[in-house]
Amino acid sequence: MRVHQPGGSLTRVRGSDIEDWSWGTTRRRLGVLWRLTRRHRRRTFFSFFSLLTATAAALAPPLLAKDALDDAVKHKTGKELVLVIAIFLVAGLANWGMTYVETYMTGWVGERILADLRRELFGHLQRLSLGFYERNRAGVLISRMTNDVEAIDQLVTDGVTTLAQSVLLLTGTAILLLVLDWQLALATLAVIPFMSIASALFRSRSSRAYSEVRERLGLVTATLAEDISGMRMVQAFTREQLATENFQTVARSYRDANMQTVVLNALYFPFVSFLATLALAVVLGYGGYRYLQHPTHAALTTLFAFMLYVNNFFDPIQQLSQLYNTFLSATAALDKIIGVLDEAPDVVDRPEAQPLPHIGGGVRFEDVHFSYSRGGEVLHGIDLDVPAGTTVALVGHTGAGKSTIAKLLARFYEPTSGRITIDGHDLNDVTQESLRHQLGIVPQEGFLFAGTVGENIAFGKPDARPEEIVRAAQTVGAHDFILRLEDGYETQLGERGSRLSLGQRQLVAFARALLADPRILILDEATSSVDIGTERTIEQALRTLLSDRTSFVIAHRLSTIRDADLIVVLEHGQVIEQGSHEELLARQGLYTSLYGDWAAA
Secondary structure (H helix, E strand, O other), X not given: OEOOOOOXXXXXXXXXHHHOOOHHHHHHHHHHHHHHHHHHHHHHHHHHHHHHHHHHHHHHHHHHHHHHHHHHHOOOOHHHHHHHHHHHHHHHHHHHXXXXXXXXXXXXXXXXXXXXXXXHHHHHHHHOOHHHHHHOOHHHHHHHHHHHHHHHHHHHHHHHHHHHHHHHHHHHHHHHHHHHOHHHHHHHHHHHHHHHHHXXXXXXXXXXXXXXXXXXXXXXXXXXXXXXXXXXXXXXXXXXXXXXXXXXXXXXXXXHHXXXXXXXXXXXXXXXXXXXXXXHHHHHHHHHHHHHHOOOHHHHXXXXXXXXXXXXXXXXXXXXXXXXXXXXXXXXXXXXXXXXHOOOOOOOOOOOOEOOXXXXXXXXXXXXXXXXXXXXXXXXXXXXXXXXXXXXEEEEOOOOOHHHHHHHHOOOOOOOEEEEEEOOEEHHHEOHHHHHHOEEEEOOOOOOOOEEHHHHXXXXXXXXXXXXXXXXXXXXXXXXXXXXXXXXXXXXXXXXXXOOOHHHHHHHHHHHHHHHOOOEEEEEOOOOOOOHHHHHHHHHHHHHHHOXXXXXXXOOOHHHHHOOOEEEEEEOOEEEEEEOHHHHHHHOOHHHHHHHHHHHX
């Protein structure tokens, strides 16, 4: 099941999903990382080879030190000692050089893995259907792209290397301890069961804690993004104090989640250090006792090397324990990212889907039913025949289904049953891209991107010439106010076009739609945010924009409705009436009532 948090974050609860250490989950995680890593196989292999060489060089010094002491106590000539020292230095240089190569290669591969992951995640987001974005908060998705990818950074650029090196050192040291003195090695390794129990307890509790940290961080980012985006409304309704208190609550929950990890770390890592000290005490006690029982030079030098290797043995355990924090944070973040990558588009082109040829614009709705994923049916058997070049006004009370019809026509959603055709082509049989190339949408509030005015007008036709951009702006009446801007068409707009008024943004949106020259145009209450003076300016532009193309207009303005060729009256997801303005008024039905309400407003 899913837990739908406020705003629709992507938290999933499936039994023990927060602490899912099943092989299937681990394989899924490794599969994602392997797919990203194999693009850089050669450098990854070279990095691993360097790691093996550096590890071998790191294991050599204690054994070399033992040989040097053996030579010294046996009163051999200095030649053997010089040779041992030379090998010792060569091992040190090899360790230094190979560590540098391995660090550089790992960092190179890691940064490219992160770049590939960001690109793959962003590309996947582009393919997801509109319904996904209506279910999930933008701030949570931003957190997936930023915070969660960043959490993986330390793992792929340093953590994997530390993991491999620590495991190799641990394995190599354990083998050498057993070779040097298997009895002393077994006595030393007696602390391992205690460490295993502590690690298992730490893992079970930390996995939940770090998953909670990732979830809370996503909510912090989402709350911050929404508050900044809605700052005008926050200040307009004097909600600053309440917004601050709400953010403090969310930030406090994030802090509390982090404190859980702090407490667990404070308990676990000192205990690991204590076990390392205990193991060293075992070596000194048991090894010293055995030396006192049988004092030999070999036993003494072996004990010296053994103590060095015991340090080598618990150092990687400490590193692995510290890496475990990084691992938990990274896997929690990776699970969140995989959750997004696992999301499938609601609308998918069929394998046999064909590009939609150039259309005239004749649209038919044939017994179309539709319901959103949650909730009852919102359209109940819509039948509508719109000839090419017709301007259709969709009217009705809020919730009647007007915007849903527009979304189905743009194929943001697919009908539950029935079908929609354009010039006889079923929309389910054509590709989404080819459909939307011939379809334009102007929403209630024209969304502008950061960039120049000219770039925003040319958004639907990036290769447009400057004169085409100017002509489109002139046609919709935007040219004059654009020239009054400090840099004209090269004026940089803020986020969402914040430097322009609502009416100016809408004029730019109209120019953008006109330049794209779609065969079917959808105006979703596109003039509702325009003042009366601006509306008069664009009335003629609208006539130009709507002429010779099929248009679906969702509007409450009388001027837009009266000029429509066909008015479709919707109520509770059904077509109640349709006809021209005069025909509907003559029927004295729902349209007459709506018209009276609009005229009185």
